[in-house]
Amino acid sequence: MSSSTPAELSIEALLHRVREGERGAWEELLRHSQADLDKWAARRIKDASPGGIRPSDVSQEAALGAFQRFASFRGTSEGEWRVWLEQVLQSRFVDLLRKAGTQKRDDGGALPLDAPEAQGVPAPQRSPSQVSFDLEEWRRLLTYFYELPDAQRDALSLHFLHGSTSVEIARRLGISKDAVESLWGRGLRALRARMEGTADVESEDNPEAVLTRNQVDAALSVYFRRREEGRPLDADTFAADYPECADELRGLLHWLEKLRALQPSDPP
Numbered sequence: 001m002s003s004s005t006p007a008e009l010s011i012e013a014l015l016h017r018v019r020e021g022e023r024g025a026w027e028e029l030l031r032h033s034q035a036d037l038d039k040w041a042a043r044r045i046k047d048a049s050p051g052g053i054r055p056s057d058v059s060q061e062a063a064l065g066a067f068q069r070f071a072s073f074r075g076t077s078e079g080e081w082r083v084w085l086e087q088v089l090q091s092r093f094v095d096l097l098r099k100a101g102t103q104k105r106d107d108g109g110a111l112p113l114d115a116p117e118a119q120g121v122p123a124p125q126r127s128p129s130q131v132s133f134d135l136e137e138w139r140r141l142l143t144y145f146y147e148l149p150d151a152q153r154d155a156l157s158l159h160f161l162h163g164s165t166s167v168e169i170a171r172r173l174g175i176s177k178d179a180v181e182s183l184w185g186r187g188l189r190a191l192r193a194r195m196e197g198t199a200d201v202e203s204e205d206n207p208e209a210v211l212t213r214n215q216v217d218a219a220l221s222v223y224f225r226r227r228e229e230g231r232p233l234d235a236d237t238f239a240a241d242y243p244e245c246a247d248e249l250r251g252l253l254h255w256l257e258k259l260r261a262l263q264p265s266d267p268p
Contacts, residue, residue, distance in 0.1 A: 011078035018070070023146050030063055033085060037062050040086055044093050053096050061096060062089035067142065071162070141258060144194040152187030155180055160259050165228060178221075185220045185252075189213075192255045215245040216252065223253070 009017070011032055017025035041058035065088045073084050145153060154173065158164040159180075164172070166180045173180070192198075219242045226233055235253035239246045 011081055012076060015076060015081060021146065024143070026067065026146070027143060030066075033066075033081075034059070034063075036082060036085065037089060040089050041093070044090075057096060058089065058093050061092035065089075065092045141191070141195060141255075144191055145259070147194070148187050148190055152183050152190065155183035156187045156259065159184065160256070166224065181221050181224050182217070184224060185217050188220075188252045188256055188259075191259070192251055195255060196251075212245050212248055215242065216248050219245065219249050220252065 009028070011029070014025055014029040014032065018029055037059035038055060041055040041062070044058060045053065045055045062085070066085055069088060073081070075081055075084060145156070148156070151173070155169055158169045158172065159166065166177045169180045170177045175183075219238075223233065223238055235257060236250060239250035239253060242249055
């Protein structure tokens with residue numbers, strides 16, 4: 001493989017490196033493509049003039065959509081990449097327009113915020129830009145995700161990004177189902193530590209920390225199995241059932257939800 005740094009590579013070379021799972025390749029591919037995303041987004045906002053949607057919302061959504069759907073992209077050239085990327089942007093733009101239209105209809109009878117009648121009215125639906133990941137946050141999440149040990153990253157990716165069951169992953173990786181769940185838990189713990197800038201040291205010297213970790217791992221196993229059974233789960237409610245480790249468990253489930261937000265939706 002070339003010794004060139006990602007910043008020096010062509011789109012074609014970056015596409016290859018992303019498929020190889022090389023660290024930093026995806027972020028550099030997006031940096032190479034950001035000008036196109038911004039240009040396409042600005043053009044659509046200018047043509048449609050939709051209220052409340054900014055070009056940055058569109059380009060941000062498109063970048064997230066490209067990550068989510070990259071596995072479906074089969075091209076190898078810069079031209080193929082640019083055509084596909086603009087299709088993703090168009091799909092996300094239509095989704096944003098649809099959401100904005102729904103919100104506008106729902107807000108037709110809105111009251112001034114200082115009106116007495118408004119005090120008991122729930123807050124309006126969040127805007128598309130608020131609902132979507134902050135671009136820098138999910139870029140960081142993606143960067144740290146690719147920095148996880150191979151086994152942890154593969155186990156998390158196969159399940160939470162590609163929908164494989166724990167049994168299928170166990171068969172593919174040649175390990176037990178319990179070992180798959182252990183990889184999920186350790187991967188989430190490492191991901192949380194890196195996103196929050198805290199130490200990720202699984203020390204055996206602190207009996208209290210070891211006990212909490214074991215309690216969290218046991219709770220996570222229950223959570224994972226209930227999810228695979230298709231049972232509806234709310235992270236806060238679930239964590240509250242385990243008061244002895246609720247804070248640690250809730251924190252891991254928070255980042256699990258962030259990771260699941262990257263799961264592919266319908267193709268463009």
